Amino acid sequence: MAETTDLDKDAKRNSDVALAQAKAASAGVRKAPWWVTPLVAVAIFAIIAPMGGILGLGAVTTLTTVLYYTVIAQGWNLLGGYGGYLNFGAAVFAGTGAYTAAWLNSEFEWTLWQTLIPAAFAAAFVSLIVGFATLRLRSHYFAIFTLVLTFLALVVVKNWPALGGAIGLFTDVEGDFSSRGLAILFFYVLFGLAILATVIAYFVEHSNFGYALRAISEDEPAAQVLGVKTTSVKLRALLIGAALGGLAGAVYAFFTGYIEPAGTFSLDLALDIVLVCVIGGMRSWLGPLIGSIIVVLLEQILRVVVPNLHLFGLDIPAETNRLVLGVLLLIFALFIRRGVVGLFVQRRGRVVSV
Amino acid sequence: MNTEATAVSVTAPELALNDITAGYFANDIVLESVSMTVRPGNVTVVLGPNGSGKSTSLRVMSGFLRPRTGTVTLDGQDISTTSPADRLRLGIATLPQGRSVFPDLSVDENLRLGAWQLRNDKGRLNDAVDAMLERYPKLKPLRTRLAGSLSGGQARLLEFARTLILEPSVLLIDEPSVGLAPVLVDDVYNELERLKDEGRTILLVDQNVQAAIGLADQVYTLAYGKNHLQGARDSFEGQLDDLIKQWLNL
Numbered sequence: 123m124a125e126t127t128d129l130d131k132d133a134k135r136n137s138d139v140a141l142a143q144a145k146a147a148s149a150g151v152r153k154a155p156w157w158v159t160p161l162v163a164v165a166i167f168a169i170i171a172p173m174g175g176i177l178g179l180g181a182v183t184t185l186t187t188v189l190y191y192t193v194i195a196q197g198w199n200l201l202g203g204y205g206g207y208l209n210f211g212a213a214v215f216a217g218t219g220a221y222t223a224a225w226l227n228s229e230f231e232w233t234l235w236q237t238l239i240p241a242a243f244a245a246a247f248v249s250l251i252v253g254f255a256t257l258r259l260r261s262h263y264f265a266i267f268t269l270v271l272t273f274l275a276l277v278v279v280k281n282w283p284a285l286g287g288a289i290g291l292f293t294d295v296e297g298d299f300s301s302r303g304l305a306i307l308f309f310y311v312l313f314g315l316a317i318l319a320t321v322i323a324y325f326v327e328h329s330n331f332g333y334a335l336r337a338i339s340e341d342e343p344a345a346q347v348l349g350v351k352t353t354s355v356k357l358r359a360l361l362i363g364a365a366l367g368g369l370a371g372a373v374y375a376f377f378t379g380y381i382e383p384a385g386t387f388s389l390d391l392a393l394d395i396v397l398v399c400v401i402g403g404m405r406s407w408l409g410p411l412i413g414s415i416i417v418v419l420l421e422q423i424l425r426v427v428v429p430n431l432h433l434f435g436l437d438i439p440a441e442t443n444r445l446v447l448g449v450l451l452l453i454f455a456l457f458i459r460r461g462v463v464g465l466f467v468q469r470r471g472r473v474v475s476v
Numbered sequence: 477m478n479t480e481a482t483a484v485s486v487t488a489p490e491l492a493l494n495d496i497t498a499g500y501f502a503n504d505i506v507l508e509s510v511s512m513t514v515r516p517g518n519v520t521v522v523l524g525p526n527g528s529g530k531s532t533s534l535r536v537m538s539g540f541l542r543p544r545t546g547t548v549t550l551d552g553q554d555i556s557t558t559s560p561a562d563r564l565r566l567g568i569a570t571l572p573q574g575r576s577v578f579p580d581l582s583v584d585e586n587l588r589l590g591a592w593q594l595r596n597d598k599g600r601l602n603d604a605v606d607a608m609l610e611r612y613p614k615l616k617p618l619r620t621r622l623a624g625s626l627s628g629g630q631a632r633l634l635e636f637a638r639t640l641i642l643e644p645s646v647l648l649i650d651e652p653s654v655g656l657a658p659v660l661v662d663d664v665y666n667e668l669e670r671l672k673d674e675g676r677t678i679l680l681v682d683q684n685v686q687a688a689i690g691l692a693d694q695v696y697t698l699a700y701g702k703n704h705l706q707g708a709r710d711s712f713e714g715q716l717d718d719l720i721k722q723w724l725n726l
Contacts, residue, residue, distance in 0.1 A: 330595040337578050337589050344576035346540070348638065349564040349592050405580075 154467045159408045160324075166411060167317060174309040182305045186377065188418045189312035190370050194391075195398040195410035196319035197366030200326055201359040202396070203404030206339025211252065211268035212395040214275045215245040215364035217386040219371025221279060224291035224381050229284075233296050234311070234376045238369055245368025246361050253357040260342070269389075276387040290382030293375050308377045315373065316411070319366050323407035326362070335359055336405075390444075394421075397447055400454050403461025412462050421447065488516035488645045488677040489551040491537060491568065496546035498536050506532045509546070510703055512696045514646060519668075519678045521688045524698035525723040530681040531573065533698070534650050537679065538570040539563045550646075565593060569644035573651040577631045577638075579624025583615055586623050590638030608637040629660040636667055647671065647678045654683070665691070685720060689713070699723075 173185055198212045222244040223237035232240075256267050280288050295304060326332045334355045337345040346352055375381050394417060402413020424443035431438055454461060491514040499505040507529045514520045514537075522530045535541040537548060539560035548556045550566055558566070577586055587605045594601040609616050612633050618626065623634060632652070639647065652668065653661040665687050671678060672691055682688040689695065695712050697704040697719065705712075705719075712719070 330592075333581075333585060333589060334592070336581060340578040340580055341576055343540075344572060344578065345589070346560055347538070347570045347572050347576065348589050349561040350589070351559070351561050 159406065159463070159467060163320060163324075163408055163411060166415070167313075167320075170313065174306045174313070179302055179305055182302075182309050184418065184422055186305065186309045186312055188414050189309070189316040190374055190377075191394065191398055191414035191418055192316040192411050193312065193319045193370035194367045195395050195402070195414055196316075196323045196407070197363035197370075198395050199323060199399045199404060199407075199410050200335065200363045201356060202363075203399050203409065204327065204332060204335035204339060205356055205359050207356065208262075208265050208396065209268035210265065210389065210392040210396065211271055212367060213272050213387050213389065213391040214252070214268070215249060215367035216371035216374065216391065217275060217279075218245040218248045218364075219368030220375040220381050220386050221285055221291070221371075222368070223372035224293045224375040225285060227293045227376070228286075228291050231296075234373070237372050237375075241372035242365040242368040245371065246365040249360045249364030250357070253360045257353050257356045257360065268392075272387055272389055272392055276383050279387065280383045286382070288383060290380060290386075291375075292380050294379075295376050308373060311373050312370070312377075315366075315369055320407060320411055322362065322366070323410070326359075327407045331355065331358070394447075397451050399461075400451060401461055403463030405460060406463040406467065409461050409463045416462065417447070420450075489567070490514065490516055491646050491677075491679070492549045493533060493536060493543075494547045494549060496533070496536055496543045496548070498532060498541055498543045498546075500541070505544075506701050507536065507543075508701045510698065510701070511546075512703070512706070513694075514677060514679045515694060516677050517675045518693040519672050519680060519691050520694040520696065521692035522679065522681045522696050522698065523685055523688065523719075524704070526683075528698040529701040530698055531650055532701075534570070534648050534679065534681050538568065538648050561593075564642065564644070567642075567645035568648065569639050569642060569646070570648045571635060571639045571650065571652065573654060575628075575631055575635075575655070577623035577626065577634050579622065581623055582620050583623055583626070583634055584619045586634055586638055587615075587641060590641040593642060604641050604643075608641050611640070612637050628656050629663055632656065632660065632664060633667075645677060647676055649678060649680045651682055652680070653687070661687075685716065689716060 170185060170189075174182055177185065194212050194216050197215070198209075201207045202209055219241035222241040223232075223234070226232040226237045226240060227234075252268075252271060256264055259267060279285050285291065295307070299307065326335075334345065334350045334352075337348070337350060338352050338355060342352055371386075398413035398417045399410050400413070401416055402411065403409030421443055424446055428438050428442045428446075458465065493510055493512050496507050496510045497505060498507040510529065510533060512520070512522070512533065522533060524530050532541065536543050539548075539555075539558055539562075543556055546556075547554050550568070555563060555566065560570075564570075578589065581589070584605070587608055588595075588601065590608075591601050591604045594604060609619070614630070615633060615637060618630065623631065626634065649668070652664050656664065661684070668678070668680070668691055680688055680691065689709060689712060692709045692712075694706070695709055696706045
């Protein structure tokens with residue numbers, strides 16, 4: 123297009139439009155330097171690190187839950203966030219890990235450490251089956267399927283005598299631990315896994331694999347046209363995410379000491395993980411970490427505060443926290459689509475839909 | 477550019493549909509015994525009214541739709557079951573219909589995704605990106621802009637660049653001017669003209685009959701999913717109006 127001054131005009135006009143919009147949104151083209159997000163992550167982990175030794179038992183347990191959510195959410199975010207394949211399957215993979223670990227422990231007396239790898243493999247294996255069956259589905263069909271999948275897993279496990287049926291399985295940590303000692307152990311195991319998951323997410327985001335996932339999320343047919351083997355990319359993302367979920371689930375099985383089907387394959391967990399990523403920021407490796415902290419702390423606070431409010435002399439049930447979180451999810455999904463991280467790390471330029 | 481152009485036309489293979497039957501649903505046939513040949517160094521244009529199977533023919537060529545019967549051949553070699561990604565590796569690139577840039581990725585990242593097959597060869601990848609920025613200097617200052625903030629014309633340029641970045645030997649172009657402002661349509665045809673002058677092998681599907689025929693070496697027309705007319709451009713020039721009238725009555 124050699125002779126076209128029209129394109130110039132067009133470019134000019136468009137940049138004016140873009141500029142006006144940028145000014146209007148006051149977000150502008152602010153972009154934090156590249157080292158800000160790694161620094162924030164390191165700072166968060168550095169602050170959390172000594173907490174296991176400092177805080178009281180209750181607070182340590184809460185932080186352990188934060189780390190548990192971080193591991194699963196980082197895994198979920200690979201396909202759910204970067205890939206744009208929103209799904210409610212997180213509990214299936216974490217549950218598979220939990221049941222694998224609990225079964226190996228109660229049946230063969232494997233220790234926590236010995237069950238970690240098998241749990242990751244079991245979850246990855248389940249994800250492979252799920253992925254082969256469903257990843258040709260486009261996003262919302264996939265989301266609905268994963269919803270069904272959670273119930274399916276629940277029904278299967280409930281009716282599987284070797285897995286304890288509806289009664290569930292008990293786990294036992296080898297060695298003589300005080301209750302505080304145990305809490306600290308789980309805290310640091312999950313602390314390590316959370317760092318592992320975050321590092322994996324960082325490398326995925328900055329790799330060709332990460333680009334492919336983002337391309338899939340934005341325009342899957344276009345990615346295919348460019349030669350991206352989309353099904354295989356999605357499958358790999360699901361697999362890595364499931365393995366992380368499986369690892370977290372294994373620790374969880376020992377952490378609670380007892381697992382049963384309804385609590386393990388619960389939609390609450392699946393929804394929480396989506397919430398964590400949406401609030402934290404689905405397009406960033408930092409998002410799930412920040413989201414976990416916000417969601418878990420908020421849930422805890424609401425659970426304690428809300429029943430004591432006695433608004434108008436009414437008894438308000440603790441489950442109200444789900445209502446608050448639901449509203450929060452809507453607000454973020456509608457207005458703060460890049461999550462908390464997106465508020466601080468704005469990519470240059472504005473997205474103008476044409 | 478001229479030496480390169482001859483190189484392109486000499487090495488370009490011949491892509492052909494042979495007696496293709498295809499459709500999207502079990503009881504629905506969109507193409508019935510369609511045959512066409514994309515000759516090396518030629519611009520082959522496929523025309524026809526809405527729903528005649530133009531875009532479907534292109535999808536069969538690019539590998540996004542598998543034919544039920546018949547074969548797709550590249551220089552006589554059967555590639556009917558080759559995946560779209562592998563066809564791209566064989567040099568068949570597609571410029572899809574409508575806007576297909578990744579809006580939340582920068583212009584640069586969009587180009588890099590176009591060269592996805594070179595992802596493990598950083599040197600060649602960078603060279604390919606630079607070559608495209610050289611070819612489309614207007615994209616240069618936009619490198620770090622998000623593709624979603626580009627105008628329609630700029631986005632089209634980026635799509636051309638992304639399709640050409642692997643230096644494909646056959647280009648399949650689907651309705652390149654649909655949805656663009658009239659001024660930009662001219663730009664698109666100027667670009668197509670340039671591709672033709674470079675001696676590239678092109679299959680062009682378009683509703684813009686006049687402009688498309690202007691570019692064509694070979695023309696195929698489809699009607700109701702079947703071959704209708706075919707021949708060199710000259711044999712069509714007189715009967716264009718008749719053709720269009722005929723299609724409107726179809």
